[in-house]
Amino acid sequence: MPEWGVIFDMDGTMMDNNPFHLKAWQAFCEKRGRRLTEEEYLQQVSGKNNEATLHYLFPHESWDKEKLAAAKAEKESLYRTLYAPHIRPIAGLESLMRDLKLHQIPIAVATSAMPENIQFALAHLPLTPFIDVIVDSAQVKHGKPAPDLYWLAAQKIHVSPETCMVFEDSLNGVQGALSAGMYVVAITTSHAAEAFPHAHQIIHDYTGLSHAELYSWIKERLQH
Numbered sequence: 001m002p003e004w005g006v007i008f009d010m011d012g013t014m015m016d017n018n019p020f021h022l023k024a025w026q027a028f029c030e031k032r033g034r035r036l037t038e039e040e041y042l043q044q045v046s047g048k049n050n051e052a053t054l055h056y057l058f059p060h061e062s063w064d065k066e067k068l069a070a071a072k073a074e075k076e077s078l079y080r081t082l083y084a085p086h087i088r089p090i091a092g093l094e095s096l097m098r099d100l101k102l103h104q105i106p107i108a109v110a111t112s113a114m115p116e117n118i119q120f121a122l123a124h125l126p127l128t129p130f131i132d133v134i135v136d137s138a139q140v141k142h143g144k145p146a147p148d149l150y151w152l153a154a155q156k157i158h159v160s161p162e163t164c165m166v167f168e169d170s171l172n173g174v175q176g177a178l179s180a181g182m183y184v185v186a187i188t189t190s191h192a193a194e195a196f197p198h199a200h201q202i203i204h205d206y207t208g209l210s211h212a213e214l215y216s217w218i219k220e221r222l223q224h
Contacts, residue, residue: 133153139152
């Protein structure tokens with residue numbers, strides 16, 4: 001069993017794409033006569049899966065299976081069209097992942113994204129060779145902010161939860177990773193640092209981060 005491992009959220013953590021999810025949701029809502037502000041998006045929507053988001057945005061709608069599928073497909077098609085010309089990893093991430101892989105640290109991705117968006121991201125980002133496991137909301141009963149997705153990711157990379165380091169940008173994600181008992185690093189792509197009082201570390205991007213730096217953060221947990 002590896003001594004420790006790293007779990008990355010995808011949206012807003014591996015790439016700064018949340019502004020494009022916001023734009024897609026705003027276009028989706030506008031078409032249906034509902035206004036969605038950036039503040040409401042960040043507080044209530046960011047980090048939730050599409051089904052939870054649709055129930056939140058349109059609570060009086062009767063969302064049967066077919067209606068949900070069509071709504072999800074429409075919103076995500078909007079997102080991919082808007083984001084495709086701009087997609088790239090957050091600064092320093094590729095270098096950090098390469099260094100972790102060099103030191104044989106297992107890497108998982110734990111995301112609420114739809115399979116089509118995961119495929120879209122990995123097709124456009126030069127990170128696939130470094131990722132050992134990808135888990136998504138469809139594989140667990142309860143999505144973020146429940147801890148289930150993180151526990152599944154830890155299990156898949158054969159690392160105990162307390163020696164997993166999670167990188168997250170959303171309030172729901174940080175809450176879920178903390179509930180899972182993991183070491184949590186919040187990245188400030190979506191929220192200011194003050195929004196994460198319980199995160200163990202806070203970063204702006206991955207510039208200058210290395211295996212050695214991450215190990216210095218988590219080593220106390222490895223000694224217990």
